[in-house]
């Protein structure tokens with residue numbers, strides 16, 4: 001609560017200059033706020049693309065309740081493509097609201113509860129060109145208005161929304177252009193060819209990118225979501241991918257960025273032009289170094305591959321106790337499989353294996369029974385050697401043969417097959433056109449090293465920690481291979497990625513009716529209990545976390561998200577954006593600002 005108090009105190013100083021730099025951004029009730037003529041002038045100079053913004057739920061609350069509009073909002077409410085397109089929404093309702101200030105506008109809450117603006121921007125510029133972005137950035141700079149950038153709004157720690165802000169909505173920048181051989185100007189202006197590539201505008205969603213490359217029998221290193229923006233926070237935070245083990249992180253595969261910097265200039269950053277900014281944009285985090293117009297990404301010829309699937313399920317009888325011998329046998333079997341899976345992960349990953357696994361213990365069913373599942377899929381690209389994968393996983397399959405002799409009748413499946421192309425694989429993962437979002441979600445996470453899981457005791461300790469979390473986890477086996485083979489300083493993304501075997505993510509949710517105190521308790525459980533359990537697995541507080549999928553209250557985020565690269569990132573931030581025009585929660589340099597990025601605190 002201290003931070004809220006200090007915001008109140010500091011905001012009374014808003015507009016008061018300390019030296020030449022205003023200490024706080026302007027607020028609508030202050031004389032420094034742009035006049036309506038100023039807003040109209042901005043609107044005119046971006047072709048009428050400016051909108052005044054209300055949270056999407058406002059049509060469901062008095063006095064602005066409108067039945068037809070509310071019904072229509074409710075229909076799209078969990079559709080991530082719709083949320084991406086709405087200036088008054090992000091993907092997770094918790095980042096639209098400021099519940100501790102009573103500013104919420106949840107669809108689910110009673111009609112007579114007034115709609116608060118919360119973290120939703122006051123204006124949105126739905127830019128259609130780099131020139132529009134330049135105009136809006138200069139406007140924000142000159143009028144000292146807080147700026148927020150949203151491509152899809154998927155950010156898990158609230159970076160794409162900010163109270164009292166002007167939003168840059170990047171969704172209309174949908175250009176996709178292919179190059180057989182992308183050429184840039186190298187030293188002394190000499191052309192340097194960088195191979196086949198695709199340039200994507202920052203409004204291009206991952207599924208749109210996959211469709212475009214797939215049509216050409218190409219593939220690209222990108223993530224597993226329909227509507228995350230390829231050139232947005234995804235790649236700027238590093239970008240993990242099911243193809244990462246094969247070809248490196250998404251940020252490793254960027255050849256160039258077009259970016260509007262804090263002074264409103266449109267520049268091209270690559271390994272030869274503005275190499276320091278190029279480095280910073282490859283992992284330093286979204287919304288921090290400039291507004292990215294496009295990213296040019298390497299493309300690869302598509303290939304077939306091999307896939308290993310593991311599925312384990314145990315069911316404990318309704319209301320039965322863990323000390324019941326059948327339940328004890330089920331738990332023993334379940335966690336033994338989980339441990340053995342982690343034990344063979346280093347070898348599978350060394351052989352190119354990459355993919356995901358979910359461990360969801362003791363999910364309580366309506367009839368009171370508890371179901372535990374472990375579900376894994378690993379992919380091996382450019383090989384159809386099924387036998388090799390079977391051999392590597394032999395110990396796991398053997399364990400599975402004991403399922404029939406374990407009390408309580410657990411389900412066990414392990415199998416290996418092949419797929420024709422990454423295009424087919426991705427289509428299977430991403431059917432349809434959008435993700436299901438709209439809820440209240442916060443995460444906790446840790447990158448776990450290969451050396452931990454290759455150590456004699458590592459798999460057992462890891463599984464014990466997962467068990468102690470009392471939450472489901474998703475394990476992301478998206479590193480090793482080419483990620484590990486790339487130097488830790490070649491891009492600014494967390495160097496810990498180079499040593500990572502699995503990125504473990506805990507997801508916690510709540511409802512519109514959850515009290516502020518309960519929300520705080522959930523958040524504290526993540527920060528003070530769950531994340532420390534994972535941190536304790538490795539020396540010196542562990543390897544760190546992934547900036548894009550992390551605890552929204554990550555302790556020591558600078559070290560966690562960027563390790564040894566942080567010092568250089570901070571210096572580059574001062575150089576490219578000394579006034580902090582681009583400030584996001586838990587971003588490089590954000591420690592100089594209050595939690596809303598509104599007032600400088602040092």
Ligand SMILES: Cc1cc2nc3c(=O)[nH]c(=O)nc-3n(C[C@H](O)[C@H](O)[C@H](O)COP(=O)(O)OP(=O)(O)OC[C@H]3O[C@@H](n4cnc5c(N)ncnc54)[C@H](O)[C@@H]3O)c2cc1C
Nearest residue numbers: 151152153154155159223224229232233234240286287292
């Ligand atoms: C369903 C789902 C699946 C996911 N899968 C993966 C995955 O496979 N791999 C992975 O690495 N991550 C994954 N993520 C996490 C994802 O990388 C983050 O949510 C990321 O923040 C999304 O970036 P965005 O630009 O789409 O989102 P936004 O919320 O719009 O932006 C995120 C951050 O980047 C900034 N930003 C956005 N656009 C620009 C721009 N053009 N210029 C400058 N700054 C910008 C924003 O200000 C914000 O700070 C997933 C997330 C979800 C919800």
Ligand SMILES: *[C@@H]1O[C@H](CO)[C@@H](O)[C@H](O)[C@H]1NC(C)=O
Nearest residue numbers: 039040043048049050051052
């Ligand atoms: C901007 O201009 C367009 C087109 O003239 C108009 O529809 C829109 O309402 C204007 N936006 C604002 C915030 O006034």
Ligand SMILES: *[C@@H]1O[C@H](CO)[C@@H](O)[C@H](O)[C@H]1NC(C)=O
Nearest residue numbers: 066067068069070071072111
């Ligand atoms: C709102 O509209 C829906 C469908 O259009 C209708 O079924 C419902 O009765 C309406 N509710 C009110 C309060 O008017």
Ligand SMILES: *[C@@H]1O[C@H](CO)[C@@H](O)[C@H](O)[C@H]1NC(C)=O
Nearest residue numbers: 128129130173175201293294
């Ligand atoms: C998109 O591509 C068209 C045609 O190549 C070009 O004119 C336009 O400037 C591009 N837009 C952006 C935002 O790059």
Ligand SMILES: *[C@@H]1O[C@H](CO)[C@@H](O)[C@H](O)[C@H]1NC(C)=O
Nearest residue numbers: 213214215216217218302421
């Ligand atoms: C892609 O591959 C398929 C199957 O091999 C082939 O029929 C098709 O012509 C290829 N398309 C392109 C654009 O190369």
Ligand SMILES: *[C@@H]1O[C@H](CO)[C@@H](O)[C@H](O)[C@H]1NC(C)=O
Nearest residue numbers: 317318319320366367368369
């Ligand atoms: C399990 O417990 C719930 C509530 O505690 C009760 O409603 C239910 O009947 C119980 N089921 C069985 C099979 O005992």
Ligand SMILES: *[C@@H]1O[C@H](CO)[C@@H](O)[C@H](O)[C@H]1NC(C)=O
Nearest residue numbers: 315317318365366367368369
């Ligand atoms: C309880 O529900 C689960 C699935 O929800 C089912 O598998 C199980 O058979 C049910 N058990 C009983 C005793 O009804």
Ligand SMILES: *[C@@H]1O[C@H](CO)[C@@H](O)[C@H](O)[C@H]1NC(C)=O
Nearest residue numbers: 399400401402403404412413
């Ligand atoms: C367990 O028994 C069933 C039925 O006899 C059989 O189909 C299945 O293959 C066995 N599972 C394993 C892992 O041996």
